[in-house]
Amino acid sequence: MVREILVWPGPILSTRSEEVESVDAEVKALVADLFDTMYATKNGIGLAAPQIGVHRRVAVIDLSKGRDPKQALVLVNPVIERREGEVDDEEGCLSVPGEAEAVRRAGRVWLKALGLDGKEYCLEAEGLLAVALQHEVDHLDGMLYVDRLSALKRDLIRKRMKKLKSRRRSGASR
DSSP states (O other): OOOOOOOSSOTGGGSOOBOOSOOOHHHHHHHHHHHHHHHHHSSOSEEEGGGGTOOBSEEEEOTTTTSOGGGOEEEEEEEEEEEESOEEEEEEETTEEEEEEEEEEOSEEEEEEEOTTSOEEEEEEEHHHHHHHHHHHHHHTTOOGGGGSOHHHHHHHHHHHHHHHHHHHHHHTO
């Protein structure tokens, strides 16, 4: 089911998510909703549960945007165990629509998580996948890429997002 994506700023997006006890039917339904919602945007490569208002440590990533099912990743209780190197690349976010800024991230990461089958797996990633993993884990920790920007840039984006939210609310009430 496609769900509404929350727009920053907001308390749900700024709060650390809760660990998942087990990968049960509820978590599997959440994962399906995350993929459905992400694919419906046409341009998202990752989505975390807090972005649809659910405080669970669950996220999905698909760099192929649905074109290659083998690339779809499910991250339950992900932990980045090691980071190496640095890259500066432009990042956007489905919760900060229409915005993108350069963010410094590790160029390579080692991550451990549970998959949809409930089994732990480890992943070494670099490039765009490493950036996407860090971006989604940040969401689960209550942090967005805008929190990594200067206060000036963050405040400018915050003002634009508040205007967007206001326009959406007034448009929805008609």
